[in-house]
Amino acid sequence: MDLKPAFRTPLARALGLGSAHSGSGHWWRQRLTAIALVLLTGWLIWFLAQLSRLPHGEMLAWLARPWQAGLLLAYLVTAGYHAALGLQVVIEDYVHHPVRKLTALIGVRLGMGGVVLVGVTGLIRIIATGGAG
Amino acid sequence: MNRPLSPHLQIYRLPLTAWLSITHRITGVVLSFGLLVLVGMVLAIAGAGEGYGALQAFLHGFWGRVWLFLWLLALFSHFCHGIRHLLWDVILGFERERLSRHSLLELLAALGLTCLAWLWI
Numbered sequence: 456m457d458l459k460p461a462f463r464t465p466l467a468r469a470l471g472l473g474s475a476h477s478g479s480g481h482w483w484r485q486r487l488t489a490i491a492l493v494l495l496t497g498w499l500i501w502f503l504a505q506l507s508r509l510p511h512g513e514m515l516a517w518l519a520r521p522w523q524a525g526l527l528l529a530y531l532v533t534a535g536y537h538a539a540l541g542l543q544v545v546i547e548d549y550v551h552h553p554v555r556k557l558t559a560l561i562g563v564r565l566g567m568g569g570v571v572l573v574g575v576t577g578l579i580r581i582i583a584t585g586g587a588g
Numbered sequence: 589m590n591r592p593l594s595p596h597l598q599i600y601r602l603p604l605t606a607w608l609s610i611t612h613r614i615t616g617v618v619l620s621f622g623l624l625v626l627v628g629m630v631l632a633i634a635g636a637g638e639g640y641g642a643l644q645a646f647l648h649g650f651w652g653r654v655w656l657f658l659w660l661l662a663l664f665s666h667f668c669h670g671i672r673h674l675l676w677d678v679i680l681g682f683e684r685e686r687l688s689r690h691s692l693l694e695l696l697a698a699l700g701l702t703c704l705a706w707l708w709i
Contacts, residue, residue: 541620570623
C-alpha cells in the first residue's frame with residue numbers, strides 16, 4: 456500500500472485532466488473529425504467530378520443547393536479542424552524551442568481558421584448568386 | 589546478426605508499417621495545403637467565371653491530370669491508413685501477420701480508389 460499521504464482526491468485529478476490539461480479531448484476530436492471525413496470524402500470526389508464537367512453557371516446552381524452547400528460547409532469546417540489538430544501534433548513533435556513552438560501553434564490555428572473562413576465566405580457568395588439564378 | 593535494434597534511421601531497415609506511418613504524417617501535411625487549393629476552387633466558383641474557366645482548363649490539361657492524381661493519391665493514402673488507425677483504436681488488427689497483410693491491403697486500396705476517382709473525375 457502507498458503510505459505517502461494523498462492530498463488530492465481522485466476527482467481533483469480527473470478535473471485537472473492531466474499534464475496536457477485537455478485530457479483525451481484532442482484525441483477524441485481527431486477521431487470524431489476523422490470519422491466525419493471518411494463519410495464526406497465520397498462527396499468531395501463527387502464535387503470534383505462536377506467541377507470538372509459542369510459549365511460555370513450550372514456548377515454555381517448545383518453548389519448553391521442546400522444539401523450541396525451544407526456538405527461543402529461540413530467538409531470545410533471538419534477538414535480544417537482535423538488539419539489544425541494534426542498539424543498541432545506535428546509541431547509539438549518537431550519544434551522544441553518554446554517561442555517558435557508557440558508561434559507555430561498560434562499560426563496554424565489562425566491560419567487554418569482563416570482558410571476555412573475564406574472558404575465559407577466564398578460559399579455564402581455562391582449561395583447568394585447561384586441560389587437566385 | 590538478427591538481434592533487436594534500436595530504430596536508428598541509418599541502420600535499422602524500417603518495416604512497411606513504419607513507412608506507412610511516416611507517410612501518413614507527410615500526406616496529412618500535404619493535404620492541409622490541399623485544403624488551400626479546395627478553398628481556391630470554391631472562390632473560383634464564387635467568382636465571375638474567368639477563374640473557373642482557367643481552373644477547368646488546368647484540370648483537363650496534362651499537368652492538371654498529373655496534379656489531380658497525386659492529390660488523390662495523398663488523399664486516399666491518408667484515408668486508408670486513417671481507417672486502420674480507427675480500427676487500431678478499437679484494438680483490431682494488431683497481430684503481427686495481420687499488420688503486414690493490412691499494410692499491403694491498405695496500399696492496394698489507396699491505389700485502387702485513387703485510380704477509380706481519377707478516371708471518374
